[in-house]
Amino acid sequence: MTAPASQPKKVRGEPILAVENLVKHFPITRGVVFQRQIGAVRAVDGVSFDLRRGETLGIVGESGCGKSTLARLLMRLEMPTSGAATLEGRDLFAARGGELRRLRRNMQMVLQDPYTSLNPRMTVGDIIGEPFEIHPEAAPKGSRQRRVQELLDMVGLSPEHINRYPHQFSGGQRQRIGIARALALRPEVLVCDEPVSALDVSIQAQVINLLEQLQDELGLSYIFIAHDLSVVRHICDRVAVMYLGRIVELGTEEEIYQRATHPYTQALLSAVPVPDPEQRDNQNMIRLIGDVPSPANPPSGCRFRTRCWKAQDVCATQDPDTVPRAADPHPSACHFAELREPTSPS
Amino acid sequence: MRGNRPTRGSERKADTVSQSAVQPTPASPTPEGGHLLEVRDLHVEFRTGEGVAKVINGVSYHLDAGETLAVLGESGSGKSVTAQAIMGILDTPPAMIRSGQIRYQGRDLLTQSEEQRRQVRGTEIAMIFQDALSALNPTFPVGWQIGETLRQRAGMSRGDARRRAIELMELVKIPAAASRLGDYPHQFSGGMRQRVMIAMALALNPKVLIADEPTTALDVTVQAQIMDLLADLRRDLRMAMILITHDLGVVAGVADRIAVMYAGRIVEHADVRSLYRSPAHPYTKGLLESIPRLDFHGQQLSTIRGLPPNLMRIPSGCPFHPRCPYVQQVCVDVVPHDLVLGDGRTSACHFAQEVRDDRAR
Ligand SMILES: Nc1ncnc2c1ncn2[C@@H]1O[C@H](COP(=O)(O)OP(=O)(O)OP(=O)(O)O)[C@@H](O)[C@H]1O
Ligand SMILES: Nc1ncnc2c1ncn2[C@@H]1O[C@H](COP(=O)(O)OP(=O)(O)OP(=O)(O)O)[C@@H](O)[C@H]1O
Ligand code: SF4
Ligand code: SF4
Ligand SMILES: [Mg+2]
Ligand SMILES: [Mg+2]
Numbered sequence: 001m002t003a004p005a006s007q008p009k010k011v012r013g014e015p016i017l018a019v020e021n022l023v024k025h026f027p028i029t030r031g032v033v034f035q036r037q038i039g040a041v042r043a044v045d046g047v048s049f050d051l052r053r054g055e056t057l058g059i060v061g062e063s064g065c066g067k068s069t070l071a072r073l074l075m076r077l078e079m080p081t082s083g084a085a086t087l088e089g090r091d092l093f094a095a096r097g098g099e100l101r102r103l104r105r106n107m108q109m110v111l112q113d114p115y116t117s118l119n120p121r122m123t124v125g126d127i128i129g130e131p132f133e134i135h136p137e138a139a140p141k142g143s144r145q146r147r148v149q150e151l152l153d154m155v156g157l158s159p160e161h162i163n164r165y166p167h168q169f170s171g172g173q174r175q176r177i178g179i180a181r182a183l184a185l186r187p188e189v190l191v192c193d194e195p196v197s198a199l200d201v202s203i204q205a206q207v208i209n210l211l212e213q214l215q216d217e218l219g220l221s222y223i224f225i226a227h228d229l230s231v232v233r234h235i236c237d238r239v240a241v242m243y244l245g246r247i248v249e250l251g252t253e254e255e256i257y258q259r260a261t262h263p264y265t266q267a268l269l270s271a272v273p274v275p276d277p278e279q280r281d282n283q284n285m286i287r288l289i290g291d292v293p294s295p296a297n298p299p300s301g302c303r304f305r306t307r308c309w310k311a312q313d314v315c316a317t318q319d320p321d322t323v324p325r326a327a328d329p330h331p332s333a334c335h336f337a338e339l340r341e342p343t344s345p346s
Numbered sequence: 347m348r349g350n351r352p353t354r355g356s357e358r359k360a361d362t363v364s365q366s367a368v369q370p371t372p373a374s375p376t377p378e379g380g381h382l383l384e385v386r387d388l389h390v391e392f393r394t395g396e397g398v399a400k401v402i403n404g405v406s407y408h409l410d411a412g413e414t415l416a417v418l419g420e421s422g423s424g425k426s427v428t429a430q431a432i433m434g435i436l437d438t439p440p441a442m443i444r445s446g447q448i449r450y451q452g453r454d455l456l457t458q459s460e461e462q463r464r465q466v467r468g469t470e471i472a473m474i475f476q477d478a479l480s481a482l483n484p485t486f487p488v489g490w491q492i493g494e495t496l497r498q499r500a501g502m503s504r505g506d507a508r509r510r511a512i513e514l515m516e517l518v519k520i521p522a523a524a525s526r527l528g529d530y531p532h533q534f535s536g537g538m539r540q541r542v543m544i545a546m547a548l549a550l551n552p553k554v555l556i557a558d559e560p561t562t563a564l565d566v567t568v569q570a571q572i573m574d575l576l577a578d579l580r581r582d583l584r585m586a587m588i589l590i591t592h593d594l595g596v597v598a599g600v601a602d603r604i605a606v607m608y609a610g611r612i613v614e615h616a617d618v619r620s621l622y623r624s625p626a627h628p629y630t631k632g633l634l635e636s637i638p639r640l641d642f643h644g645q646q647l648s649t650i651r652g653l654p655p656n657l658m659r660i661p662s663g664c665p666f667h668p669r670c671p672y673v674q675q676v677c678v679d680v681v682p683h684d685l686v687l688g689d690g691r692t693s694a695c696h697f698a699q700e701v702r703d704d705r706a707r
Contacts, residue, residue, distance in 0.1 A: 062565040063536075170653050171421075200420040200592065202650035205636035209647055227565065230595075234638035234647065253643060271570040272640045273595030277618045279641075280599055287574065288567045290521075291535045 010053060016221050017051035017074070017107075017189060022083035024069050028296060041296045043069040045245030046083075048322075051189065056215065056222040058236030058253075060229055060268070062292055065242040067225045071193045074223070075109050076100070087189070105135055108182035110175075112194035117178055118166040124177055125162035128152070131184040138185045151180040156210060172203035176210065183214070191223045196231060208235055229272050233257050241265045244295055244303040247322055251330035261327045261337035264304045302335070310336050380452070381408035382586055383432070383471070383554055388446030390427055390610075393439055399657040401427050403610040403665075405446075406684075409554065414580065414587045416597040416618070419607030420654060425590045428607075429556050433473050434463040450554075468499060472552035476559035478539035482531040488542045489515075489527025495549045514545040518575060537568035541575070548579065555580065558590045573600060594637055598622060603690075606630050609655050609665040615684075616691040626685075626693035626702035628670045664695070672697050 025040035044066045051057050059067050072078045074085065076092060085092040087103050095103050111117040118127055128148045132139035140147040149159035155176040166174055175195060182190055195211070196204040212235060214220060226232050232239060239256040241249045241264065249262040260266050267286040288307045293299055302320050305311040314335055324330060325337035390402035402424045409415050419425050430436045432448055434455065448455045450470060455463060475481045483491055492514055493507035502510065508527070515523035518541040531539055540560060547555060557576060561569035577600055580587050589601060597604055597618065604621050606614040606629065614627035625631040632650040652669040655661055661668055667677040676696055684692040687702065695701060 062567065172653070200654075201594070201633055202420065202636050203653070205638075205647040205649040208638070209649060212646070228638075229566070230638040230640040233640055233643055257640070257643070267567060269640065271566040273570075273573075273593065273599045274641055275594040275598045275622070275634070275637055275639065276641075277598040277622050285570070287570060291537060291568070292565075 010219075012054040012219070013052050015050040016053045016088055017223075018086045019047060019049050019051075019074070020084045022047045022070070022073060022085060023081045024066075024073055024078060025081045039296050042245045042298060043295060044073065044080075045295075045298070047242075047245070047247055049240055049247060049250060051221055051223060052238075053188075053221055054215070054219055055237040056224050056235055058232040058239040059223060059225045059242060060227060060232050060239060061242030062227065062268075064292065064295060066245045066295070067242060068193055070242075071109065071191050071223065071225055074191055075107065076104065101135065101137075105138055105185045106187050107189040107191065108185065108187040110178050110182050110190060110192040110195045112197050118174055120166055123163050123165060124152070124157075124169075127166070127177060128181045128184055131181060135185055147184075148180075151184060154183065154214070155180045156206075170203070172199055172206055175199060175207050179207075179210065179214070183218070186218075187220070189221045189223070191225075193225045194227070195224070197226065197228065204231070211235065229269060241268065244292065244298050246303060246333065247331075248304065248333040249331065250322060251328075255328065255330040259328045259330075259339055261325055261330075261332040261339060262304075262334045263308050263310055265332075266340050267307075302333070304334075310334075312336070381449070382411045382451065383588075384408040384447075384449045385428065385432065386447040386449065388428065388431060388448065389444035390424075390431060390436070391442050391444055393442065397658045400660060401441075401610050401657055402431070403660070405607070405610065405612055407605045407612055407615065409586050409588060411553070411586055412580075412584055413602045414577075414589055414600055416589045416591060416601035416604040417607060418591055418594065418597055418604055420592055422654060422657070423607040424610040425607055426558055429473060429558055429588065429590060432556065433467060433471065434460075435467075435473075468495065468547075468552060469550040470552055471554040471556065472547040472550070473556040473558060474540075474543050474547045474560050476562050478536070478543040479531060481543055482539065482546075484531055487528045487530055488534070489529075492542070492546050492549060495546060499550055510549070511545075514549060515542070517548065517579070518542070518545045520545070535568075536564055537571060540564065540568075540572050544572075544575070544579070548583070551583070552585065554586050554588070556588045556590070559592070560589075561596065562591070562593070569596075576600070594622075594633065606633075609657065609660055611665070611694060612684075612692075613666065613694045614692070616687075617689065620689060620691060624702045624705070626687055626691060626698045627666075627695045628672050628701055629666050631701060632669075632671075666695075672701060 022044055023046055024044040025042050027037045028039040028041060029035040030038045047070060061067055073080055080093060087107060090099065090103060092103060125145065125148050128151055129144055132144060148162060152159045152162065157173060157176050169177065196207050199207060208231065215222060224232065224236055233253055236253055238252050240247045241256065243264050249256065249260060249265045256265060260269060267288045270286045290307055293306055299306050301317050302315040305315040320333045320335050322331045322333040325332045327338045385405055385407050388402050388405045392399040392401050405428050407415065417425050431443060443456060450466060455466065489511050492511040496502045496507040496510050511527060512524050520526060520538060520541050534542060560576065561572050564572060573596065591597060601618050604616060604618050605612045606627065608629050614630045621630065625634055635648040636650060638647060650669055655665055663679050664677040664682050667673045670677065682694045682696045684694050685698040686692050687698060
């Protein structure tokens with residue numbers, strides 16, 4: 001295949017998606033006739049990162065920290081309050097018409113709930129082929145049915161099941177259907193929002209393996225949103241930890257899991273139950289007190305300070321940037337970033 | 347705390363009988379008897395429009411005073427239905443208990459009248475659920491809901507019930523408990539709601555607490571808080587606990603023993619350490635191998651092939667045979683019994699010993 005001159009050469013590891021200071025505030029209004037804004041939910045509040053070609057970037061954090069909102073922004077299902085993002089150098093939020101269609105084709109989404117994200121009245125063939133209706137320019141030249149069967153085969157489902165309905169499939173199989181649909185337009189980036197959270201462990205492993213295998217074969221780049229830190233460690237090359245709309249720490253799988261310097265990351269990791277009864281007493285756990293504050297009213301200075309056991313006066317006044325720290329050169333948003341002693345085993 | 351035990355006549359009597367004499371049952375298959383709670387060979391079906399689903403197919407497990415038993419299994423394996431049968435809150439129909447016993451302090455609850463069972467619920471055995479929001483009544487303040495249980499079941503006056511409700515909310519570590527009595531469930535965070543539900547379950551000082559996926563809907567940091575709370579309460583109040591979960595990590599952290607369910611049967615039963623060290627059923631082994639681990643960065647995950655069975659058409663012989671890497675002809679033909687492996691371990695597999703000793707993991 002000869003690439004047109006304008007198309008840049010695709011090098012593994014170079015940034016394919018760049019996100020710069022992305023902000024999404026949802027207004028809180030009061031009044032029925034004359035609505036006035038009385039505040040805002042700061043769902044995403046200044047997020048920056050790169051996604052590199054061929055990698056899996058994990059996004060972790062507790063419920064409500066803004067993971068899904070970030071995904072919806074990247075899919076352009078929401079417009080940002082401010083900030084920018086580029087996909088292969090093209091401005092994601094300025095794109096219109098044909099350019100927007102091309103961008104959308106190139107970035108697809110896999111959702112958490114395999115039960116509600118598929119239309120129950122459509123056959124599997126129609127569900128997987130639906131993207132070709134929306135993007136006829138990307139429809140296969142030959143038989144559409146053959147392409148759908150190829151996709152079914154690719155995700156490990158029997159091509160003969162093309163005329164079945166979603167309810168005739170199990171949760172794991174439905175998730176495969178969702179993945180096949182996302183792959184129909186040959187995207188380069190998949191945004192997966194909790195793709196295995198609703199599945200049983202034995203089925204979860206099948207879907208994780210499938211995602212890894214497809215990435216190898218098709219050279220895909222993944223944004224992988226999850227709250228299960230063990231799953232994320234398994235599948236991700238790099239990990240971003242979010243808290244109240246911010247990325248508080250960003251690093252390679254090893255940097256985050258072995259050399260975390262942000263107290264929140266350290267607490268999050270230590271709270272994960274380890275499936276080994278022998279380690280019951282030597283897990284050296286950090287217990288956070290209280291709940292996550294409301295994103296409508298985040299604490300001043302460092303957002304984590306209301307739950308942080310290391311907080312000092314400066315934490316209430318100075319918002320720490322997510323920048324490399326002396327303790328370890330990966331970005332961490334803590335004035336007192338330091339490695340945890342003693343570091344966890346393994 | 348125990349001083350607040352309700353003092354109505356019928357209850358008193360039942361208690362005395364059960365505590366003074368744990369009657370040996372002539373027909374008992376287990377000679378030791380005398381467990382606090384014991385489910386014996388329970389069979390439950392569901393009649394639906396599409397046919398009969400054999401949901402519980404001979405479940406047996408027991409619980410002794412003060413211990414924590416984990417019941418682990420994937421979605422649909424029958425964990426909650428068994429718990430509902432113990433509580434006497436199964437909807438019959440569509441459910442139908444075909445056979446079996448549920449013995450509490452030696453008495454078979456399944457032969458008791460609804461009135462007798464009502465006396466056991468809450469005061470002897472209490473249950474908390476995964477989804478606190480739907481388990482609590484959204485239209486009443488939480489203090490009132492806790493108090494209502496105390497007024498209705500323990501015959502407390504308004505003032506006493508109120509004081510006790512505050513005590514209970516403090517017990518489950520809800521900050522500023524007294525000032526939150528008037529708040530409604532939706533005004534609490536997920537973790538705090540779970541605490542409210544635990545407070546309600548503890549209101550009548552049960553001896554057994556059944557926790558059905560108590561932390562599944564919560565974030566890990568909150569999950570850790572709730573698991574700590576449950577462990578502390580269990581110890582301080584000397585309760586026994588059945589912890590229902592699908593999370594092998596949670597089990598490893600708190601349970602003494604574990605019963606693994608598959609297709610409505612306990613397929614393996616062991617103390618927690620032995621089970622993680624050397625699982626003796628291929629299903630348990632498969633589960634342990636298919637979970638990604640936080641403590642090391644593994645290679646490809648191994649998987650259990652295929653899908654859990656359709657409970658209307660459970661496979662012949664061993665129900666796990668279509669998915670089992672150890673399968674032989676005998677597995678297709680003959681239902682495996684519980685093989686006793688010593689140390690109180692059992693495994694419903696024809697090749698239990700082989701599997702246990704097969705360390706190629
Ligand atoms: N359309 C909306 N209008 C108002 N607030 C919203 C909207 N969408 C999300 N939010 C709020 O923004 C915050 C972030 O929500 P988001 O769904 O992105 O979180 P999340 O990290 O995906 O959480 P979860 O793990 O529960 O899926 C939450 O407080 C949420 O209530
Ligand atoms: N009211 C009902 N009518 C028909 N079938 C039911 C009913 N309640 C439960 N079942 C069936 O009984 C089986 C066991 O259900 P149960 O709720 O005990 O599973 P579980 O092990 O608790 O699973 P989960 O982890 O999803 O909670 C399932 O196949 C379920 O579909
Ligand atoms: S900046 Fe201060 S409050 Fe924030 S995480 Fe670091 S020590 Fe804690
Ligand atoms: S009885 Fe046979 S099929 Fe069943 S678990 Fe054992 S080896 Fe596998
Ligand atoms: Mg989300
Ligand atoms: Mg259940």
